[in-house]
Amino acid sequence: MGAKQLPFDLPHRSAYAREDLWVSPANADAVAWLDKWPDWGAPALVLYGPPASGKTHLSCVWQKSSGAVLWTPATHGGDMPKSVIVDGAEKYAGDEKCETALFHLYNRAKEQGGHILFTAATPPKEWHFALPDLKSRLLAAPAVAVGSPDEQTMAVVLSKLFSDRQIFVPQDVVQFILARVERSFKALRDVADAVDRKALAEKRPVTIPLVREILQEQGTLLP
Numbered sequence: 001m002g003a004k005q006l007p008f009d010l011p012h013r014s015a016y017a018r019e020d021l022w023v024s025p026a027n028a029d030a031v032a033w034l035d036k037w038p039d040w041g042a043p044a045l046v047l048y049g050p051p052a053s054g055k056t057h058l059s060c061v062w063q064k065s066s067g068a069v070l071w072t073p074a075t076h077g078g079d080m081p082k083s084v085i086v087d088g089a090e091k092y093a094g095d096e097k098c099e100t101a102l103f104h105l106y107n108r109a110k111e112q113g114g115h116i117l118f119t120a121a122t123p124p125k126e127w128h129f130a131l132p133d134l135k136s137r138l139l140a141a142p143a144v145a146v147g148s149p150d151e152q153t154m155a156v157v158l159s160k161l162f163s164d165r166q167i168f169v170p171q172d173v174v175q176f177i178l179a180r181v182e183r184s185f186k187a188l189r190d191v192a193d194a195v196d197r198k199a200l201a202e203k204r205p206v207t208i209p210l211v212r213e214i215l216q217e218q219g220t221l222l223p
Helices: 028-036 057-064 096-110 132-140 150-164 173-176 183-200 208-219
Strands: 046-048 081-087 115-120 142-143
Touching: 028 046, 028 057, 028 142, 046 057, 046 132, 057 081, 057 115, 081 096, 096 115, 096 132, 150 173, 150 183, 173 208, 183 208
Parallel strands: 046 115, 046 142, 081 115
Antiparallel strands: none
């Protein structure tokens, strides 16, 4: 058996344009809220859902329309534009310094007519705040969930993941994967990454036997 080609860990391009966004019952409410901007009725909007549920795509779409920049603890002291994204916001809860910076950011947005998009895995009511003032403001902000994906959405997302990686995958393989993996966007992303690497390393087309091997190796093959 010939030596395997060692795949370089090259980043693939993810398509995050508005036209690449698949609107489904799982994300329709979130899309509607982002499309309402700047008429949110509040300085902040919280978008929450499980890992790989599409929050990054949604926030990138809003970033392109609003000109928002990403907030980090390292940048909180500088001048921020009127539109800001705070990604993975729940990780800052409990850190008094970060919460204080976000509290000031919120007040500045309110005074200047700006907006902040918070993304998180859980709603603010489940965060462990250190500052009551920040807690009260974010609990009063609109919060919208990205729900569990339906089968049609899963198929579209999986096809997009392969397309982003420039991999041709027949529809029978897509259906095989959907019937045998956990119904989550993270599971689809993990499979797409594994298929990308194994197909390149072994110079094999993407087929059902290849995918079955991968799922067995991962221990994620559902009966």
